[in-house]
Amino acid sequence: MGELSPLFAPERIAVVGATDREGSVGRAIMENLLDAFVGEVVPVNPGREEVFGLPALDSVADSEADLAVVVVPPTVAVDVVREAGEAGITNVVVITAGFGETGTEGATREQELTEVAEAYDIDLVGPNSLGIMSTPVGMNASFGPENATSGRMSFMSQSGAFITAVLDWANDQGIGFKDIVSLGNKAVLDESDFVREWGDDEETDVVIGYLEGIDDGQAFIQTAREVTQETPIVLVKSGRTDAGAQAASSHTGTIAGSDQAYEAGLEQAGVIRAESVQELFDAARVLESQPLPETDGVAVITNAGGPGVMSTDSIGDSRLSMASFADETLEAFSETLPAEGNIYNPVDVVGDADNERFRDALDVALADENVGSAMVLACPTAVLDYGELAEDTVAMQAKHDKPVAACFMGGARVKPAAETLSEAGIPNYFDPARAVAGLDALSRFRDISEREYREPTTFDVDRERAREILSSVEGRTDTRLGVEAMGLLDAYGIPTPDGDIVDAPADALEVAERIDGDVVMKIVSPDILHKSDIGGVKVGVPNEEVYDAYEDLVSRARNYQPDATIIGVQVQEMVDLDSGVETIVGMNRDPQFGPLLLFGLGGIFVETLEDTTFRVAPVSEPEAEAMTREIDAAPLLRGARGRDPADVEGVVETIQRLSQLVTDFPAILELDINPLVATPDGVEAVDVRLTVDPDEL
Incomplete structure (x- = not known):
């Protein structure tokens, strides 16, 4: 377990603001805790003698708790956290809203809350949090309507409502969790803290989450890189706007919106990014339960030609490939499949295939060393028993210890078979594309876990010269630099053509004469970014035309923008x-x-x-x-x-x-x-x- 393990395994929880008043958050949290928590629950409410038959304390300082859940109004919440810290309580969940999400006054209150937590070394979740859960101790310290079932995924979300919706759905799907955290405003603990904690947690096999933002991207990359060497992380990151690029003046700034940063950062961190809730859980379920493939070759075993083609297309669109069978595999298929079947990938066992033919084909395919994973794709027929097929699929997966995705297509008749598969850690998907996506997630994480991260090279550079060039903007209203900053690149060892910037025609000619061949001449002005658009660039200028070219470039710039600052003209060696x-x-x-x-x-x-x-x-x-x-x-x-x-x-x-x-x-x-x-x-x-x-x- 990691540093935050006391947060998820308390023995005594104080609920500050506990009540039995109908419809209140304090009541909901008390009910959730009293339902299954294996430890003690202590209500704190100076206005009550007891709550749900338990004696109510006047102050959290008297609770001797190792976790405090704060549900009091925001005007007193900071004082409560301070009292908890003074009493030595170092784990606090602030459910209360009315902090940074509400405006200036709330932001000031949240800053004070952060300072109190730091002063007393408190691990604080929230504020504005739904709460936290941990199934090994039966703890539901939240005001959500559903308890989580036990599992080996740990889940964080920046949206409390998302957690309640997911739990309602997950319980119906038989998906369980180890820990769940509603991050809230992340005043103290954030996504990096929980990624680190769950990476150290032997009871967490997969970390999943919904994030609207990452406060410290650099810290997250470093933390997640370490964790994903062993534990997969799958995240949905919402918000794909390019608002950050609106004020940009460079090409890079125009192209690089906020989502590109997240896409690059998450990839470098080793995080698998899901585009939807369905993708999130499809990936998480297979990563939680299936072994990693040794190769990207997939064998598809099916009794239906059309869905087999669909799965082939989906594999072609992924990082996976259709496995090429070894000669002995093809021979085995030839001996066991009917003449109208297909021994090549996808393997068509034909619509009249019974369970024995399906099982034998899967056994042969998984034995092939070119096959890293397999997909069992079945449509209902009168001669095929889905329940038996599920048992055979589980047995073959266990025998060969290779990942298998099931795609038993159908409705009510699939449910018992899907439960059998799920109990063995094999998800069933109606859509072949989803089954392929699950196998693809395993392949992606295999490569992530095998990455060897190298430290960036440190080059010998002239930092002082670079600082001097950058400092030339001091005192200016316009802090943009153009070709007048070419020396900055030279200071960092980036090759540049021979040349110089001059402010007189005679000086331009002097520079041109020391360069072998014709030259390129460009107007130098921080106010004119796209020089070519105004005729501010001349290419292939011979020495005898340099003087006139200088005068023409300055004249064009003045005509285009009379108030532009003209630094001079750059005379530069031509590049082929x-x-x-x-x-x-x-x-x-x-x-x-x-x-x-x-x-x-x-x-x-x-x-x-x-x-x-x-x-x-x-x-x-x-x-x-x-x-x-x-x-x-x-x-x-x-x-x-x-x-x-x-x-x-x-x-x-x-x-x-x-x-x-x-x-x-x-x-x-x-x-x-x-x-x-x-x-x-x-x-x-x-x-x-x-x-x-x-x-x-």
């Missing part, structure tokens, strides 16, 4: 775009997870195609390398259609160096390197733009 791939490497700072890195196809099409992938920084070399493989344009980097492969190693290193830069400097709010041109000979950052918060320097 035709021989390389234009990519983008960027960062947008997420409020919960911190620096969110982006990599993708760059150039002028970045926002149109949005061929991008994300990670939360800092990233290791394997994570950076994975980013280069995840975009649709990945084959271009590796030499598609006869092209020479680009310097992928250089791209990977640039991602890592940018990761270190934005981790070192929280003042960088968003940043784009676009394009980062990757050629067979190396990479070069051609353009950069960023926004800085001077208060963070």
Whole structure:
């Protein structure tokens, strides 16, 4: 058990605000506790002599409890928690609402509650919580209408109403739980604390949850990474808005909404993200009870051609594959199946198959080393007994110790068979796609549990030079930087073309003359972000035209925006775009997870195609390398259609160096390197733009 085990296994619970008044929360909690709790329940209510026949105490300080459940009005709740802390009670659940969710006054009250809990080292759930449950001790310290049945899932939710709905449904489905927590406002304990606790809990096989937000994304990633080496975590995360991108000015900021941060963060944490309640429990049930597959090959055994094709399609859409049978397996099928059957995957035992034919086919398939898991897909017939088929499926799964998903299609006749399967830990699904999704979750968690996390590389960089460049925004109303900050990339070892920024035509010519060949010239202004749109970029300028080009660029900028700040013109070595791939490497700072890195196809099409992938920084070399493989344009980097492969190693290193830069400097709010041109000979950052918060320097 972990540090929070006393919270879930108290011997004496004080209910502060206990009452037997009809319709009250205090009554509901008392009734729930008195129903099954194996320990003592102590009512605390100075206005009552007794509650439900139990003597009522005047103060929680007199309760000698090891858990206090607080149901008093918010105006006195903080004082009650303080009294509990002074009395040495270090586990508290605050049911009371009226805190941070209600406005400024409530937020102030919640801050005070947090300070009291920290002062007395109290593990506090809530406020604004439905309560907590733990089935091993029969504890239902909540005001929900349902008790949980015993199981090996532990469940947290940011919505109390969601818990009540789930329990009502789960009891009907025969789904049990170990611990349940309504997180409430998370003033003290949050999702990371409970993930850590249940990861250490031998009685919890799967952690599941419904979250609306994660307060400290970095802490959650670190905690969940450790837990998911052994214990699967499946979460529904609601809220897929892009509100965080509305004020963004970079390409990365425009593309990277809040959900991308959660998607990347949860993936890096090893969490399986479910898109619906159905997916949540489909994944959780199979992870709770089934072994992990050694391979991704699935054998489908069916008596129905149509559903067999449906399952094949679903497997094709997943990370799984249809298993290729060994020769001896095909021979065994040939000997036992009728001529009209199909010995190849999906194995069709034909509509007249009896239980013996089904059982033998499943036995043969599971014995094949190419088969990591199997799916028993059956439609009702007059010669098939679903009850016997369920028993055979359970026996074959136990014999071969490989995961099996059942898809017994039908209505009332399926229920007894489904109960037999469920008791053995084999979920039954009506829809073949759901059965495939369950097997897919096992495959995903196998890979998660086998991950080897590496520490990010630390490069030798010039932090002081970088800080000096970033500090140039101090005292300015506009804190954006463009190509004038190319030195920032150079300070962190990211290759850039030769060149300089000048503020006079003669100086432009001097820079151009030291560069071999024609040059690129760009207007430099923090007020003009899309320089190409106004003709603020000239490509392939020979030395004899540099002077006039300088004058023309400044004139165009003035005509476009008379009040724009013109820093000068950048004169830069030309990069051969035709021989390389234009990519983008960027960062947008997420409020919960911190620096969110982006990599993708760059150039002028970045926002149109949005061929991008994300990670939360800092990233290791394997994570950076994975980013280069995840975009649709990945084959271009590796030499598609006869092209020479680009310097992928250089791209990977640039991602890592940018990761270190934005981790070192929280003042960088968003940043784009676009394009980062990757050629067979190396990479070069051609353009950069960023926004800085001077208060963070």
